[in-house]
Amino acid sequence: MALSYRTATRDDVDELCELDGRNFGGRFDADSVERIRESFDLSRFLVARDTSLPGDPMVGAAGNFSLEVTLPGPSVVPMAGVTWVSVATTHRRRGVAARMMAWLDDDARAHDEPIIGLTASEGGIYERFGYGVATVVRAVSIDRRRVQVADRFRADTSSIRFVDHIEHLPEICAIFDRYRRNAVGQVAMPEFLAREHMEPPSPTTRVVCALHPEGFAVWQVNQDWNDGDPRHGLRLWMLCGLTDDARRALWTLILSTDLAGKITARLPVGPDDPLPYFLTNPRALKTTHVGDHLWLKVLDPSAAFAARSYRTDDALVVELPDGDKLRITADRVSSTRRRKRADLVLSDSAVGPLLLGGASATVLSNGGRIEAASRKVLERADAFFGSSPTPHCAVAF
Ligand SMILES: CC(C)(COP(=O)(O)OP(=O)(O)OC[C@H]1O[C@@H](n2cnc3c(N)ncnc32)[C@H](O)[C@@H]1OP(=O)(O)O)[C@@H](O)C(=O)NCCC(=O)NCCS
Incomplete structure (x- = not known):
């Protein structure tokens, strides 16, 4: 060789x-x-x-x-x-x-x-290369025949058009681009990437694209006539709304799809998605899987931590895996040699999750990825680094 x-x-x-x-x-x-x-x-x-x-x-x-x-x-x-x-x-x-x-x-x-990230084919490969799980994916299944958007949350669907998703990719990508810039954890979806991911698995696959002035949804239909009791499967590829109204209109539409039985989605429904609150029966939405999704490795911690905002007016010293210490405040990140002992000692796989605020310092500490000076420091770090709703990434690449 x-x-x-x-x-x-x-x-x-x-x-x-x-x-x-x-x-x-x-x-x-x-x-x-x-x-x-x-x-x-x-x-x-x-x-x-x-x-x-x-x-x-x-x-x-x-x-x-x-x-x-x-x-x-x-x-x-x-x-x-x-x-x-x-x-x-x-x-x-x-x-x-x-x-x-x-x-x-x-x-x-x-x-x-300053950051390098990936979505992995297998969960066991990338921690050794310095990556940590910064967002989780939640797969859901909804039995459409048992549930609707509740009357008080139903939104007007008449402004939605059914379009060819490939022809309208520029509009879809432009809407997603506006959305992801304001949503923590989301990653850019350039048109060439969307094109690869939205290729139907076969030429006969029915793909439906619902385009709202402020959102879109794309799904695949798998026919199942079920001996006269139709229950077609809807596999939701993407759903994105710039406003609550657009999101509720798209869900109103999807859950009104005659002949559809099970609706499944892997990326569109994040861990803190409010969808269950809008349903007549929240239990009809089942979480079928929760797992790692966006893995991040922070190549330039000073630049990356300086780029984000913090929720409290605190100052914490973190020790990075290479031994460098950063003092992080709400408006300044600086190297420090003064403090012998850091508040938090981070392993490689803790840096990305803490940066994004997707996993709390307490959970990372319980999981052996952070050493904290005390319980009190963990409470401060949770308040300082946290991000709500839980960061979510709706694309894979
Ligand atoms: C995953 C893949 C790229 C690894 O390639 P490889 O050349 O065999 O990996 P390396 O020999 O460089 O392995 C480096 C380390 O990772 C470990 N590793 C490699 N693949 C692994 C896997 N699938 N699960 C767990 N550990 C793995 C190796 O054991 C090795 O560990 P070590 O440093 O302790 O010895 C290869 O198996 C592959 O192409 N798989 C199919 C496609 C795929 O899943 N790609 C990843 C896309 S996200």
Whole structure:
């Protein structure tokens, strides 16, 4: 085995798609491959080839997208979005991914991105690379036949239009862009990324896009006639509303869909989504899974902690995994050597969650990711770093 690593070029895209498709179980048609060739910034992708094999096959690939994440404030900060990490099954567990992850960190630093983040295929891979779980995903299932939006919360649906979601992608992305800038934990969704994620799994799949002047919802319909007792499955891909009224109108519409049975959603309904409060029967909404979603690694803690706002007028000294200490107040972040003992000692995987306010200092301490000087300090840190509603990220990349 002789591995050579280099930045990807347009000529690598066919093999890149083949490697990715093989590893993730997908398939790219010729149009998708061309779109990827044109829309990805390949200078942010690294490929590994085994030059000891005939034809130097590609055995690894990984890349960064130029994204942004919203911190408490709200404050929008550049973030490298790690993506397309894959290593050929023949070359696994020989350090290829580790080498590529280090390159991605350097690439993010070179692009002045203080944070690098990802959504992971498996939960056990990324903590060793310094990432921590900053938002959780909540999968829900709603039995539409048992529930409606309660009368007093129903909103007018007449301004909603059914449109082709691909044709209207610019409007969809523009609405999402306005939304995510004010929602802590949300990550940018550039049009090229939305296009990849909103590709129907097959040409015959029915995708419905409901476009409201201030929101949209996109879902997939899986027919189930159930011997004359129809219960089609609705798989909600995205739902975004800039106003309460838009959100309630979209849910009023979805829950009024005749013939639909189970509605499932993985990303659109965040941990603190108010939807259950609007329903005639909140128990009809079942949380079927809660798990890690957005993993963050903070490459420049001074810049990142200075970019966000805090909820109390306090001053806390945190010790970072490299031993540096930061004194953080509501309006200033500074390095400090004065204090021997920090209020909080952070492990790698605690920095991102604390930055976003998605996990409380107390929970991180109970989970062995933070050492605190005292219980009292944890209470202060919870009040200081916390963010409500719980940060949520509705995209995967
Ligand atoms: C996940 C994947 C990229 C790892 O590649 P790899 O080259 O085998 O990883 P490395 O050899 O560099 O492993 C680095 C470390 O991570 C660990 N690791 C790798 N994959 C892991 C996994 N799936 N679960 C837990 N630990 C894992 C290794 O054991 C190693 O640990 P060590 O440093 O203690 O020895 C590869 O298995 C793959 O392509 N999987 C399918 C696609 C995928 O899931 N990609 C991730 C997308 S988010």
